[in-house]
Amino acid sequence: MKIFQREQRSLFGEILDWMLTPLLLLWPISLALTWLVAQSIAGKPFDRALEYNVQALAQLVTVQNQRVVFNLPQPAREMLRADDSDQVYYQVRGGRGELLSGEKDFPAPPDDERPVAGETRLRDDEMRGLDVRIAYTWVRPDLPGAAPVLVQVAETREKRSVLATEIIKGVMLPQFVILPLAVLLVWLALVRGIKPLSQLEERIRARKPDDLSPLDDKAVPLEVAPLVSSVNDLLTRLKDSIATQKRFLADAAHQLKTPLAGLRMQADLAQREGANAEELKQSLKQIGRSSMRATHTVNQLLALARAETSGKTLPRQPCDLALLTREVVQDLLPRALDRRVDLGYEGALPGAPGVVVTGNPTLLKELMRNLVDNAINYTPSSAEHPGVVTARVLADPIGRIALLQVEDSGPGIPEAERELVFQPFYRSLDTTVDGSGLGLPIVQEIAQQHEAAVRLEDARPGHLPPGTLVVVRFATVAPAEVPHALAQPA
Numbered sequence: 001m002k003i004f005q006r007e008q009r010s011l012f013g014e015i016l017d018w019m020l021t022p023l024l025l026l027w028p029i030s031l032a033l034t035w036l037v038a039q040s041i042a043g044k045p046f047d048r049a050l051e052y053n054v055q056a057l058a059q060l061v062t063v064q065n066q067r068v069v070f071n072l073p074q075p076a077r078e079m080l081r082a083d084d085s086d087q088v089y090y091q092v093r094g095g096r097g098e099l100l101s102g103e104k105d106f107p108a109p110p111d112d113e114r115p116v117a118g119e120t121r122l123r124d125d126e127m128r129g130l131d132v133r134i135a136y137t138w139v140r141p142d143l144p145g146a147a148p149v150l151v152q153v154a155e156t157r158e159k160r161s162v163l164a165t166e167i168i169k170g171v172m173l174p175q176f177v178i179l180p181l182a183v184l185l186v187w188l189a190l191v192r193g194i195k196p197l198s199q200l201e202e203r204i205r206a207r208k209p210d211d212l213s214p215l216d217d218k219a220v221p222l223e224v225a226p227l228v229s230s231v232n233d234l235l236t237r238l239k240d241s242i243a244t245q246k247r248f249l250a251d252a253a254h255q256l257k258t259p260l261a262g263l264r265m266q267a268d269l270a271q272r273e274g275a276n277a278e279e280l281k282q283s284l285k286q287i288g289r290s291s292m293r294a295t296h297t298v299n300q301l302l303a304l305a306r307a308e309t310s311g312k313t314l315p316r317q318p319c320d321l322a323l324l325t326r327e328v329v330q331d332l333l334p335r336a337l338d339r340r341v342d343l344g345y346e347g348a349l350p351g352a353p354g355v356v357v358t359g360n361p362t363l364l365k366e367l368m369r370n371l372v373d374n375a376i377n378y379t380p381s382s383a384e385h386p387g388v389v390t391a392r393v394l395a396d397p398i399g400r401i402a403l404l405q406v407e408d409s410g411p412g413i414p415e416a417e418r419e420l421v422f423q424p425f426y427r428s429l430d431t432t433v434d435g436s437g438l439g440l441p442i443v444q445e446i447a448q449q450h451e452a453a454v455r456l457e458d459a460r461p462g463h464l465p466p467g468t469l470v471v472v473r474f475a476t477v478a479p480a481e482v483p484h485a486l487a488q489p490a
Contacts, residue, residue: 012194019186027179034171035164042163043133046155050135051120054153057090061100061139061149068141068149070100085162089127089154095147103127106152109136115148130156196220200228212239318477319361321402322393323350328368329391332376336389340381343372347392347405354397357474359450367446368404370439371470375408378468397479404472407459412466418456447472 061070070092091102107125117140125134133155138148200220214232217225267287329345336343348355357364372391381387387409394403413421424441440454447454452474459467 011197012190016187016190019190020183023179023182023186027175030175031168031172035168038164038167038171039160041167042160046160047122047133047135050122050133050153050155053088053090054120054135054137054151057092057153058137058139058151061092061141061151063141063143063146066143068094068100068143068146070149072101085158086156087130089132091150091152093150095141095149100149102152106154107134109150109152115150117148125154127154132156133160193221197224200224212236212242316358316360318356319359319364320350320355321357321364321404321474321476322348322352322355322395324361324365325368325391325393325404326350328365328372332369332372335373336376339376339387340383341376341379341387341389343376343389343391345391348395348402352395353479354395354400354476355393355402356477357402357450358477363446363449367443367472368406370442371404371406371472374439375406375410375468375470379408379410395476397476400476400478402474402476404474406470407467409459409467410465412458412468413456421456422454443470443472451475 057070057072060072061068063069089103089106091104091106092100094100105128107127109121109123115138117138120135120137123134123136125132134152135154136150136152138150140146140148196219200215203215212235214235215228217228217232220228267283326345329343333343368391372389375389376387379387379389389406389408392405392407394405396402421440422444424438444454452472455471455473457469457471459469
């Protein structure tokens with residue numbers, strides 16, 4: 001549904017999101033950590049003060065008349081309790097738990113805590129509904145058999161909270177200014193960082209439609225260079241493709257010009273005054289030959305265009321190479337008989353192991369038809385000396401290779417021209433056979449579409465004429481992947 005389709009993403013917005021989201025998420029975490037650290041920092045000086053107070057009170061525990069007593073002068077008592085924001089409490093208990101001085105409802109240390117004389121300890125507790133921080137110690141009096149005396153001092157936590165709050169304010173308030181400034185700087189940095197892409201876009205838009213020269217990959221950031229390199233590669237391939245199309249159209253126009261000019265000339269001859277019936281008949285024969293030549297050229301052009309553009313889009317399926325070859329031979333047999341050429345097939349039978357390839361049957365039959373048709377055209381033949389054309393399929397099931405061979409008894413192709421004949425419209429200068437020069441280029445294109453290799457050889461090396469042997473090497477399908485219907489012998 002279009003409602004749920006995502007809009008086109010913005011690279012600028014996405015990078016900004018990925019940079020600001022962690023920043024905004026980490027800010028509350030920073031607040032919490034700062035609060036904890038501030039609490040710890042604020043509590044340390046007050047804890048030291050509490051420890052000092054409890055140690056000062058411990059020194060006031062004395063022994064008089066074989067009794068433990070605690071003497072706290074009134075001025076010292078008033079100073080201990082004097083505080084503007086917090087309340088301070090103390091308690092001194094004897095070894096038997098009797099109250100020597102201070103608050104009766106002072107919370108006692110944990111029951112499982114073992115008294116250690118002279119060691120000052122700290123704990124958090126609650127007194128009269130208020131949270132307090134308590135420092136306490138045990139004093140062992142100079143009296144034989146006397147138990148340790150407990151001395152405790154408690155202080156409410158107001159000053160600690162106020163100090164922690166002040167620390168938080170001092171740390172976090174500047175961040176309320178720094179955070180928007182950081183967002184602004186990130187936005188400006190992204191604008192500047194993305195500017196080369198905008199400049200690249202402007203340079204591409206300013207180009208003329210026929211300008212396919214490579215883009216300058218030195219004027220872009222290192223991260224964008226691979227993209228520019230890919231675009232340059234595409235431009236190069238597009239330039240080559242356009243050049244090939246222009247050359248192809250020029251060659252096609254040139255090839256069609258000859259039969260069309262012949263048609264016009266023969267039509268003018270047929271219309272001239274004083275032409276007899278025999279001359280008119282001859283002109284009509286020439287018109288027929290020229291029209292057939294033009295038709296053949298157009299058909300070859302269409303076949304080449306189909307092979308170049310449709311090879312990757314047409315569906316592929318397992319194809320029996322031997323079966324397709326026999327069908328092509330049967331289709332061209334009447335034409336071979338008209339030219340007195342002995343056309344035959346030999347090799348693997350349809351359904352034999354190792355003859356199944358993956359491809360498009362229409363294009364494969366076009367490849368075979370061009371090979372056999374070329375062989376028929378270029379093989380001299382007469383009633384006394386008939387030409388021979390043989391199509392064969394050889395299979396290697398172990399190596400998973402199949403060879404399509406088309407052999408003729410013609411004049412052969414010189415070794416120096418074996419690369420040139422695969423170029424569109426190339427024809428040997430010493431040939432007298434009508435043709436368009438497109439048969440082998442079509443074969444080459446279809447073979448490449450099927451990842452096959454084409455090779456030209458002499459059919460009978462050292463003999464005259466040597467003949468031509470065209471070999472197309474295919475990779476075959478593994479036996480386990482062959483459909484059951486194709487595995488049955490014909």
